Each structure stands twice: as structure tokens, then as C-alpha cells.
Amino acid sequence: MPKDETQLFRGEAVCKCSEFSIDRGLRELPGCIIVLITKLLRVCALLFFEKDEEEKAKGKPIAAILVGAPGSGKSTFCENVMRGSSRPWVRVCQNNELELLASEVFKMLKKRSIYLRLQDTINNGKSGTKPQCLKSAAASLKEGKSVFIDRCNLDKEQRVDFVNLGGPEVEVHAVVLDLPAKLSISRIVKRTGHEGNLQGGKAAAVVNRMLQNKELPKLSEGFSRITFCRNETDVDAAVKTYTAVGPLDTLPHGCFGQKDPNAKTQLGIMRFLKRPHETNTRDSVPSQLTEEKGPCGKTQETVSSSSGMPSQKIKVSEDMAPGSISQDESDIPTLAFPSISTADFQFDLEKASDVIVGKVEEFMDKLGNAKLVLVDLTERSKILSLVRAKAAEKKIDSKRFFTFIGDICQLYTKGGLCCNVIANAANWRLKPGGGGVNAAIFNAGGPALEAATKEQARSLLPGNALVVPLPSTSPLYSKEGVTHVIHVLGPNMNPRRPNCLDNDYVKGCKVLEDAYSSLFKGFLSIANTQVKVPRSSGSILSGPSKLEDEVSGTKTKTWAPCLQALYNIAMQPEKHNKQVLEASDDVVVLNDIYPKAKQHLLVLARIKGLDTLVDARKEHLPLLMTMHEVGLRWVDKFVGEDASLVFRLGYHSYDADMPDAKVVERPEENIGCDLVPSMRQLHLHVISQDFDSKHLKHKKHWNSFTTAFFRDSVDVMEEINNQGKATSQDEKRLMSMELRCHRCRSAHPNIPRLKSHISSCQAPFPADLQKKGRLVPEQTNSGCDP
DNA sequence: GTTCTAGAAC
DNA sequence: GTTCTAGAAC
Numbered sequence: 045m046p047k048d049e050t051q052l053f054r055g056e057a058v059c060k061c062s063e064f065s066i067d068r069g070l071r072e073l074p075g076c077i078i079v080l081i082t083k084l085l086r087v088c089a090l091l092f093f094e095k096d097e098e099e100k101a102k103g104k105p106i107a108a109i110l111v112g113a114p115g116s117g118k119s120t121f122c123e124n125v126m127r128g129s130s131r132p133w134v135r136v137c138q139n140n141e142l143e144l145l146a147s148e149v150f151k152m153l154k155k156r157s158i159y160l161r162l163q164d165t166i167n168n169g170k171s172g173t174k175p176q177c178l179k180s181a182a183a184s185l186k187e188g189k190s191v192f193i194d195r196c197n198l199d200k201e202q203r204v205d206f207v208n209l210g211g212p213e214v215e216v217h218a219v220v221l222d223l224p225a226k227l228s229i230s231r232i233v234k235r236t237g238h239e240g241n242l243q244g245g246k247a248a249a250v251v252n253r254m255l256q257n258k259e260l261p262k263l264s265e266g267f268s269r270i271t272f273c274r275n276e277t278d279v280d281a282a283v284k285t286y287t288a289v290g291p292l293d294t295l296p297h298g299c300f301g302q303k304d305p306n307a308k309t310q311l312g313i314m315r316f317l318k319r320p321h322e323t324n325t326r327d328s329v330p331s332q333l334t335e336e337k338g339p340c341g342k343t344q345e346t347v348s349s350s351s352g353m354p355s356q357k358i359k360v361s362e363d364m365a366p367g368s369i370s371q372d373e374s375d376i377p378t379l380a381f382p383s384i385s386t387a388d389f390q391f392d393l394e395k396a397s398d399v400i401v402g403k404v405e406e407f408m409d410k411l412g413n414a415k416l417v418l419v420d421l422t423e424r425s426k427i428l429s430l431v432r433a434k435a436a437e438k439k440i441d442s443k444r445f446f447t448f449i450g451d452i453c454q455l456y457t458k459g460g461l462c463c464n465v466i467a468n469a470a471n472w473r474l475k476p477g478g479g480g481v482n483a484a485i486f487n488a489g490g491p492a493l494e495a496a497t498k499e500q501a502r503s504l505l506p507g508n509a510l511v512v513p514l515p516s517t518s519p520l521y522s523k524e525g526v527t528h529v530i531h532v533l534g535p536n537m538n539p540r541r542p543n544c545l546d547n548d549y550v551k552g553c554k555v556l557e558d559a560y561s562s563l564f565k566g567f568l569s570i571a572n573t574q575v576k577v578p579r580s581s582g583s584i585l586s587g588p589s590k591l592e593d594e595v596s597g598t599k600t601k602t603w604a605p606c607l608q609a610l611y612n613i614a615m616q617p618e619k620h621n622k623q624v625l626e627a628s629d630d631v632v633v634l635n636d637i638y639p640k641a642k643q644h645l646l647v648l649a650r651i652k653g654l655d656t657l658v659d660a661r662k663e664h665l666p667l668l669m670t671m672h673e674v675g676l677r678w679v680d681k682f683v684g685e686d687a688s689l690v691f692r693l694g695y696h697s698y699d700a701d702m703p704d705a706k707v708v709e710r711p712e713e714n715i716g717c718d719l720v721p722s723m724r725q726l727h728l729h730v731i732s733q734d735f736d737s738k739h740l741k742h743k744k745h746w747n748s749f750t751t752a753f754f755r756d757s758v759d760v761m762e763e764i765n766n767q768g769k770a771t772s773q774d775e776k777r778l779m780s781m782e783l784r785c786h787r788c789r790s791a792h793p794n795i796p797r798l799k800s801h802i803s804s805c806q807a808p809f810p811a812d813l814q815k816k817g818r819l820v821p822e823q824t825n826s827g828c829d830p
Numbered sequence: 831g832t833t834c835t836a837g838a839a840c
Numbered sequence: 841g842t843t844c845t846a847g848a849a850c
Contacts, residue, residue: 609831638831739832743845794839794844832850839844 103131103292106190107181107209111197111261112221113254115231121221121283122192128287134184136177137194178205185214199259207266215294218261218270219282220301263299263523264457272301281619288621296627298522300618377414377571380452381467382481383427384559385534388469389541395553397430403560404445405438407568414571416445416564417463419452452481453488456524463526465570467563470531472503472542474510485520485529492518493529499666504533506543507558511566513651515629530566534559610725614648625678630670633678638739640731640749643682643689647671647728654726657695657760657770665764668728672757675730679820682732689732690809691820693757696729696748697773728757733786733809733819735802741795744779750786753778756818786810 110118122135181191197203203218210216261270273279278301289295383400385391404416420428428447435445450459452466468485471478474497476486486493492515500512510531520526535555536544545552613620613634617627626633629650636644649667654660660668675693682689731749740746747753753773760770783798784791788807792798808814814823 741832796844834849835845835847837845840842 103290103294104213104215105185105188106131106215106217106289106295107185107193107206108190108217108219108286109193109197109203109206109261109267110195110219110221111203112223113196113198113225113228113258115228116221116223117231117279118194118196118221121219121279122194124283125192125286129289131289131291131293132189133192134180134189135192135194136181136184174205178209181206181209185209196254197261198254200261200265203261203265210266210268215268216266217295218267219286220260220270220272221279222258222260222272222274223276223279262457268297269295270299272299274301278619281621284621285618296618298516299525300616377465377567378417378461378463379415379465379467379530379564379567380417380419380448380455380461380463381530381532381563382419382452382469383431384467384469384532384563385536385556386427387480388478388538389534389536390538391535391552391556392537392549393427393430395549396556397427397434399553399556399560400427400431401434401438401440403557403564404435405440406561407564408440408444410568411444412571414444414567416567417455417461418445418447419455420447420449421451423449425449451484453484453520454524463524465528465530465567466520466526467509467530467532467567470504470510470533472505472533474498474501474504474531488524489514489518489520489529493520497529497531500663504531506533506535507555507562508533509559509562509566511570517629528570530563532559532563610646610648610727614650614725615652617650626674628674630667631674633674636729640737640740640745641733641735642686642737643691643730643732644737645675645678645730647675647730649726655724656698656726657755658698658772660726660760660764660770662764662768665761668757668761668764671728672761675728675757676820678730683821689734690823691730691732692749692754692813692818693728693730693820694754695726695757695760695770697753697755697770698775729754735786735799740799743783743795746783746795746798747779747781750784751778751781756816758816758818762816 110121112118119135119137122133126133126135177193177195181193184191193206195202197206197218207216260272261267263270271282271285273282282301285295383396386393386396400418407416418428418431428449432447435442448455448459448461450461455461455463455466466485469481471482476494477483493512496515496518497510497512501510504510512529512531514521514527514529516522518526520529535552536542537547537552538544539546545555613623614632617624617632620634623634623637624632625635625645627650631650632648634646634648636646649664649671651667654664654667672693679691679693682691729749735746735749753775755770755773763770782791783793783795785798785801785805785807787802787805787809789810790801790805792801809819809823813819
């Protein structure tokens with residue numbers, strides 16, 4: 045079993061089960077069959093669940109390598125985790141911070157005597173050497189203990205020996221304390237006890253210099269998990285995460301704690317891409333369209349260098365304090381695409397380059413800050429040089445469209461170029477194989493890409509593109525930071541391949557144009573959901589007009605903090621360990637923080653752009669089924685604990701017209717007010733029907749769970765299956781309806797009287813609720829409709 | 831989403 | 841006078 049499979053989150057197996065069981069034919073099925081399938085899935089889910097638990101028990105020791113400047117709080121981090129953790133931790137400390145600092149300060153003061161108190165610490169303390177640290181860490185790991193490597197570890201070279209401590213029996217993590225420089229500096233200055241004087245100032249300068257040369261860790265160094273902490277809140281969350289890892293637990297793999305979990309981009313890489321002139325010349329660089337040959341040569345040289353790995357040393361410009369580096373740059377959506385149809389399909393290169401440049405030009409103004417990169421393997425690529433020349437002629441912005449020489453499957457790890465989306469020159473059956481880019485991408489994407497593709501479609505027509513979100517289990521996702529693959533099918537001019545156009549270039553060019561249009565539209569739809577777009581239709585190819593506003597940054601829509609919270613939890617569940625009960629690729633389960641009943645859970649959808657029920661379409665049905673399944677599993681658990689509980693699973697049906705959309709103001713940015721819908725991130729309520737809760741206070745609380753405003757999950761799935769979407773409700777009318785008991789339907793004048801009544805009402809549930817599995821478990825005493 | 835509070839309802 | 845609600849504020 046591959047390593048990742050053993051790291052499944054609780055319940056992830058369940059979702060995998062659902063994923064693979066759901067055929068696209070599902071949408072044609074009537075509602076009763078959905079219920080049947082649902083039940084079958086529950087059995088499978090339980091089987092998988094048990095297996096998952098077994099896997100989980102195999103807890104491995106963790107070697108957590110702290111990365112941070114002196115004063116970043118590494119030792120405090122270790123101490124805080126070790127204080128509360130049930131896992132045996134050992135802190136291996138080289139105490140090199142002070143040594144490093146002192147030696148640097150010595151150099152700066154040209155060996156004049158210094159009076160930093162830290163000097164005493166070093167002279168009298170028993171700081172370990174690096175070999176001693178390695179030995180000590182290896183011994184602890186062998187004993188099954190987890191270790192914190194508490195030293196600066198600011199560059200790859202410093203880390204490599206510790207990373208090598210890992211193996212099949214040891215998980216290697218990095219915890220990066222990348223806090224604002226001024227914070228580390230103020231702490232270290234305080235620690236030296238020389239605040240404000242010469243020595244304190246020198247220490248600060250040294251820390252500053254160390255930070256400028258830092259090299260953030262990457263998964264490709266051999267880490268299975270990297271947690272980035274950019275501020276103290278992040279640090280607190282990471283402490284909680286690590287404290288909560290028991291002896292038999294594991295943490296999910298990947299990069300965590302960046303602004304966008306999908307943004308695998310290293311800060312340094314984005315800076316380096318933005319300012320190529322400031323980087324080491326040995327670094328692989330995008331070939332600028334305005335330049336003729338030089339950069340390509342450099343690129344090739346780097347890619348073919350002996351290590352195959354370009355130096356990733358970050359050069360921070362002198363005019364910028366390290367602490368002021370903004371992570372925002374890493375959020376820039378970038379599409380890498382191969383030339384479509386020019387390889388195996390033998391499309392004329394001159395014509396193809398015209399089409400590429402024409403389409404790029406057309407989409408340029410819709411792109412916002414997003415980037416397009418045309419990729420080819422070889423330096424001698426004719427298509428690249430043709431495109432470069434034509435794009436330069438048309439004066440296309442070379443920062444937002446450039447060519448790159450390298451393997452499209454290894455742009456990040458080998459080329460240092462971070463692209464969240466890559467295009468595939470696919471075949472019509474959307475199958476692996478056939479050589480070329482298609483074979484390489486399917487190979488690099490692994491079975492996860494194949495399965496995810498199958499879920500979307502089984503075939504593709506020439507001129508079309510298909511956006512496939514990449515599961516995190518795909519190596520392309522975890523290693524390369526690719527979140528989506530877009531399959532594109534271009535025209536075929538090769539008589540030995542199906543559907544040859546027989547040299548009809550009128551038709552051929554039209555099809556190729558369509559292919560690039562579909563590709564770029566697909567990319568825009570992804571970029572659309574990855575920038576701050578509060579509301580997306582959820583359709584794959586949404587119109588660019590909406591994007592223009594969003595990407596250009598002239599207007600930034602925002603959400604009230606509490607509404608944003610669900611989105612944040614869905615995107616970064618690992619940061620909300622306290623609330624999160626379960627997380628998988630598809631859903632996050634948490635307790636409602638203001639439960640309106642004895643048991644009240646939320647199952648959050650983990651995809652962007654699915655804000656409310658009105659956004660849900662047929663393509664979301666598998667996800668809705670997964671959410672339902674996960675909800676049912678929790679119901680089983682709760683009913684096992686208290687057999688008197690009865691549950692409904694459903695969604696709040698916000699009005700499509702959003703009559704009471706909230707106005708959120710951001711005075712600090714002077715951007716005025718924007719209307720936003722009343723909730724973000726689709727979530728399924730799993731709520732027991734006792735409504736016994738101190739948080740149930742208002743009429744709208746009651747009516748939101750007991751009127752038609754609450755749409756049962758089974759009905760929603762059936763409706764979307766039959767009609768393509770869920771109908772919206774008259775929110776205002778439903779919320780102001782009189783207060784009626786959900787069982788006997790008697791009316792009550794106010795909330796206290798209603799609550800008093802429902803605490804004792806034992807009437808059977810209305811007949812309509814007792815149908816179609818709306819109540820769980822199903823009630824047997826039917827036929828008592830009052 | 832909640833909390834606060836003025837004013838309606840009792 | 842007390843309880844409750846709706847809407848503003850957060």
C-alpha cells in the first residue's frame with residue numbers, strides 16, 4: 045500500500061468509497077434508487093472505516109525539524125507541545141542560535157570584545173555539535189520517540205542530514221516559524237539584554253541577515269509535511285495540532301498553513317520569478333519573450349546540471365526587510381500548457397504559433413494577474429521560438445505570458461516554476477498512454493488523476509477542454525503543487541490517428557482556436573474561484589466578465605468574519621483542530637458552535653465556489669452524496685449512544701435573490717460596501733430533532749430548521765438529479781412564519797412557550813417527514829399524522 | 831452567526 | 841414591571 049494510503053484521515057476512506065462507487069449514470073436515477081445506493085454505501089463505508097482505523101494505529105515516530113531565525117520561538121514551540129502531548133517527544137537542541145549569532149556578531153565587530161550576555165551562555169552551556177544532535181535524534185527515533193530538531197535549519201544544507209533521519213519508519217516534518225523579522229529581532233534583542241544599545245543593534249542586524257538568506261523548506265527535500273507559521277496565531281494552531289497528535293496518530297501530508305492550501309508556491313520562488321534579474325544566474329528562469337536566446341540557454345543549463353536541481357537560494361533585495369515580504373504573490377494562478385496538436389497530431393507550427401499568440405492576446409486582458417506559460421521539453425523547440433517572436437511582436441506582457449523549457453510534470457521540483465494548473469494534450473478517450481505529454485502527465489498524476497478524470501467525463505471532442513480538480517493524493521498535487529489538470533483535445537492532422545482533418549487547415553485552425561479558448565476559459569474559472577470570489581456559479585466555464593472585476597483588484601469582496609469562518613475551516617481544517625471532528629479531501633465535519641439541539645453537526649463541502657444550495661449542480665451530486673453519507677455515519681454513532689435521538693439532514697435554502705444580503709464594510713481599505721450572500725461554503729446540517737438547546741433563542745432559529753427553509757438532503761439530491769438544481773425558497777416569508785411544533789404542528793405565541801411545549805411533546809412526526817428517509821433513523825410508528 | 835437594546839406585548 | 845422580539849451593530 046502506498047505511503048499516503050496509510051495516512052488517511054478518519055473517514056477519508058469512506059469518501060473514497062463513495063467516490064469510486066458513484067457512476068455518472070447516477071444522475072439519471074430516480075430518488076428512491078439514490079436512497080438505496082445510499083444505504084449500500086453506508087455498509088461499504090463502515091467496512092472501510094474499520095480498515096482505516098487499523099491503518100491509523102500504526103503511528104510512526106515523527107522527526108519534526110524546526111525552521112526559524114533566532115528569536116522566532118522554536119524552543120517555546122517545542123516546550124508548549126511537549127507540555128501537553130501524550131506522544132513521547134524529545135527535544136534535540138544544538139543551541140546553535142546563540143553560537144551563530146555570537147560568531148556573526150564577532151565577525152561584524154571584527155573580533156573586538158563584546159559584552160553580550162549570550163556569550164556567557166555559550167561558554168558555560170553544554171551546547172551539542174551537529175553530529176551529536178544527529179546521533180541523539182537517531183537514538184531517540186530508534187526507541188520510537190518523536191524528536192524536535194531545535195536549531196535554525198534555515199537552509200537546505202543545514203537540514204539535509206536531519207531529513208535523512210527519516211525512512212519508512214519515521215515521518216519527517218518541517219515546522220517553519222516564518223514570523224515577521226521585527227518580532228524575532230525584538231525578542232533576540234530582549235534576550236541579549238542590550239535593548240537599544242550597540243550590541244543589541246548588531247544582533248538585530250545579524251538576525252536580519254540570516255533571514256535574508258533563508259531558504260524555506262519544500263516537500264521535495266524529503267518532508268512529508270510542512271507547516272508554515274506566518275504569525276503567532278499560526279504558531280498557536282501548530283502547537284495545538286502537534287499537541288493533539290497521540291502516540292498512534294498521524295498527521296496528513298502536504299504543505300499547511302499557507303494562505304491557500306492549494307498554493308504550494310514557495311515565497312522565494314515567487315519573488316524570484318517576479319524579479320529574475322536579482323537572482324542567481326544559475327537558477328532556472330523563464331525565458332523572457334523580449335529576449336532572444338540567452339535565458340533559454342541558462343534554463344537548459346540548469347535543468348541538465350548534474351544534480352538536476354536548480355539552486356533555490358533566495359536573494360532578497362536589500363531595500364526590503366524580510367518581515368515585509370508579502371505572501372500574496374504566491375497566490376498568483378499560473379497555467380502551464382504544452383503546445384496543442386503540434387507533436388503527435390502534426391499540426392503546422394507556423395499556424396499553431398499564430399493561434400497560440402492570437403488566443404493569448406485575446407485572453408490577456410481577462411487574466412488579471414494570472415499567468416500563462418507555454419512549456420516544451422527542449423531548448424530546440426521551434427514552437428517556443430516562434431511563439432516568443434510573435435508574442436514579442438505583439439508586445440504581449442512577458443511577465444504574464446512567457447515560455448519555459450522543462451518537463452511540464454516537474455516544473456516546480458526541477459524548474460522552480462510553480463504552476464497551480466497544467467494542461468494536458470489529451471486523447472479523445474481521456475486515457476493514459478500514447479506517449480508524449482499525455483502519457484507523462486497521466487504517469488505523474490498517478491491513479492488519482494485517472495480516477496478524477498473518469499469522474500468528470502469519459503471522452504472529449506476536438507476543440508474542447510475538461511477541468512479536473514486534482515485530489516491531494518496525486519503526486520502532482522503533493523510534489524508539484526498542481527491543483528487542477530485541464531485536458532485539451534486539439535485537431536488532428538496525423539492520418540495515423542483517429543479523426544484526421546486531412547490537411548483541412550481552415551477547419552483545423554478553428555478547432556485549435558476553440559481548444560485554446562476552452563483551455564483558457566477553464567483556467568479562468570479556476571483562477572476565478574481561487575481569488576476572492578464570494579459567489580461562483582459552480583459551473584466549470586464561467587464567464588470572464590465577472591472575473592475582470594475580481595482579478596483586477598479594483599474591488600475586493602469580503603465576508604463577515606463569522607461567515608468566512610466556515611470557509612476557512614473547510615480550506616484549512618488542520619488549523620481548527622478544536623472544532624473539526626473529521627476531515628477528508630471532500631468534507632470537513634464539525635460541531636456547530638451554537639448547536640440548536642442536543643446534537644448538531646455541520647458537514648462542510650471542501651470545494652471553492654460552492655457557497656449555497658443555489659450553486660449546486662449535477663456535477664456536485666457525488667459530493668452531496670458523500671456529505672450525506674458522512675452525516676449518516678455520525679447519526680449512527682449518536683443514535684448508538686442515545687437511542688432516543690432522531691435526526692434530519694438538510695441544507696438551509698437561502699433565497700437566490702438574497703433580499704437580506706449583508707453589507708460588510710472595510711473602512712481600512714476605503715473600498716466601500718459590497719453585498720454578499722448570507723452564508724458561504726455549502727454545509728449540511730445534521731441535527732437531532734429534540735431542539736433542546738440554550739442557543740435556540742429566536743424565531744428564525746426555529747423556522748430555519750422546521751419550515752420549508754430546511755431542505756432535506758435526500759430531497760435536494762433528488763431535485764438536483766431531476767431538475768439540475770435546487771429551487772430556492774422565499775426566505776423572508778418562511779422565517780416570519782408562526783411558531784409551530786415540528787411534531788404536532790400546534791402553534792405557540794413565543795419561543796419560550798414553544799420550547800416549553802416541545803420539551804414534552806411526544807406526538808409522532810408529520811407523515812411527510814416520515815417518507816423517503818428524511819428522518820433518521822426511520823420512524824416505525826407511521827400513520828399518526830395529526 | 832451572536833449580542834444588545836428599544837419598544838411592543840402582556 | 842416583566843417578558844419577548846426585531847432590528848442594529850458587530
